[in-house]
Amino acid sequence: MKVWDLSTRLYHWAQALLFVALTLSGFSGNGPHVQLGLAITTLIIWRMIWGFVGSETSRFKQFVRSPKHVVNYLKGREKIKPGHNPAGGWMVISLVFALFLQCISGLALTGFFDALPYADLVLTDTVFYWLEVVHVQLAHLLPALVFVHVGAILVYKFRSKPLTWAMVTGRQKHLSASQAVIFVSQWRALLMLVLATSVTMGIVALA
Numbered sequence: 001m002k003v004w005d006l007s008t009r010l011y012h013w014a015q016a017l018l019f020v021a022l023t024l025s026g027f028s029g030n031g032p033h034v035q036l037g038l039a040i041t042t043l044i045i046w047r048m049i050w051g052f053v054g055s056e057t058s059r060f061k062q063f064v065r066s067p068k069h070v071v072n073y074l075k076g077r078e079k080i081k082p083g084h085n086p087a088g089g090w091m092v093i094s095l096v097f098a099l100f101l102q103c104i105s106g107l108a109l110t111g112f113f114d115a116l117p118y119a120d121l122v123l124t125d126t127v128f129y130w131l132e133v134v135h136v137q138l139a140h141l142l143p144a145l146v147f148v149h150v151g152a153i154l155v156y157k158f159r160s161k162p163l164t165w166a167m168v169t170g171r172q173k174h175l176s177a178s179q180a181v182i183f184v185s186q187w188r189a190l191l192m193l194v195l196a197t198s199v200t201m202g203i204v205a206l207a
Contacts, residue, residue, distance in 0.1 A: 003082040003181055004170040005055040007189030012167050015043050026139055034110055038200055041103040046196035047096055056182040057083030064089050082181050091149055098142055105135040112207040
């Protein structure tokens with residue numbers, strides 16, 4: 001049955017490609033690192049908005065569950081629902097939040113916030129130091145999170161649950177038709193992408 005809308009799937013693969021490109025350009029010191037950072041910033045803003053107004057399986061309230069639900073799921077006591085499972089939901093939150101922090105710290109370090117009111121009072125040398133620490137540490141933490149994410153996908157693959165293919169086709173196996181997902185118009189997704197792009201362009205314009 002269908003569980004992922006087109007916009008969520010496009011976001012997932014675009015984020016994966018941009019993350020690889022950003023990691024390579026960041027550690028090598030070559031390539032359009034800043035431009036790639038602006039692109040993934042737009043994606044992250046889009047995903048955060050979509051987490052509140054998107055299709056059912058894309059909304060944070062649908063897959064962010066309590067630790068009790070996560071433990072029960074890992075013990076096999078949680079009913080399988082369409083979309084992210086309780087453990088996978090927290091992985092999504094971890095990746096999105098870490099990428100958001102990485103984007104914010106990167107934009108600050110490259111001077112995109114210098115023109116904001118009171119920036120000279122807020123962005124002190126000490127703040128810049130800690131922003132650099134955050135950016136460097138996240139550059140090492142994020143690949144580790146991705147490694148865990150990919151590892152979990154491989155485990156599910158061995159258990160005959162092809163999550164990767166589901167993110168390509170939008171369809172997930174082993175679910176009943178009674179669990180039908182509510183999807184919203186993809187025109188709304190496009191409008192939210194335009195809004196996210198406008199935010200990024202505003203940041204660039206102010207800089």
